[in-house]
Amino acid sequence: MDFIVKCHKIIKMRLFLKSWLTTSFGVFLAGFVPGIHFESLFSLLLAALLLGMMNALFRPLILLLSLPLIVFTLGFFVLVVNALMLRFVSVFVPGFHVDSFWSAFFGGLVISLSGWVVNSLGKESSPIAFSEEASPNQRGQMKQAKGRVIDGD
DSSP, rough: OHHHOOOOOHHHHHHHHHHHHHHHHHHHHHHTTTTTSSHHHHHHHHHHHHHHHHHHHHHHHHHTTTTHHHHHTTTTTHHHHHHHHHHHHHHHHHHEEOHHHHHHHHHHHHHHHHHHHHHTTTOOOOOOOOOOEEEEEETTOOOOOOOOOOOOO
């Protein structure tokens, strides 16, 4: 039982590190947006860590509360929420600066797009789905049933 718990913790830690590195990469790319800059690698990693924690803890509640605006704007308001989160992070992380709302808006867009690309590159397809060695049932073929059709006429 302890082995299973340890494996579960290791898997969760790997997922956390992957998420943090993905967000760090996105924040690094957002540093190329005019108006967003960081002074050191430490401030970049700290900003990515705080942004990830805020996205995990507060973003679902903020999205729920702003659901009418999100629906009314056909999802566009999610980008505004991302910008506000990034701007909020810049207040608390020394050495990470976001100068304006529009810088935060385009930085949030860069972070979201880079996260989407990185996560889509990491997905694996199921090896059974297209395997030639799979049994007929696994390839989606149907078994033939024996029986007869009784005509209702």
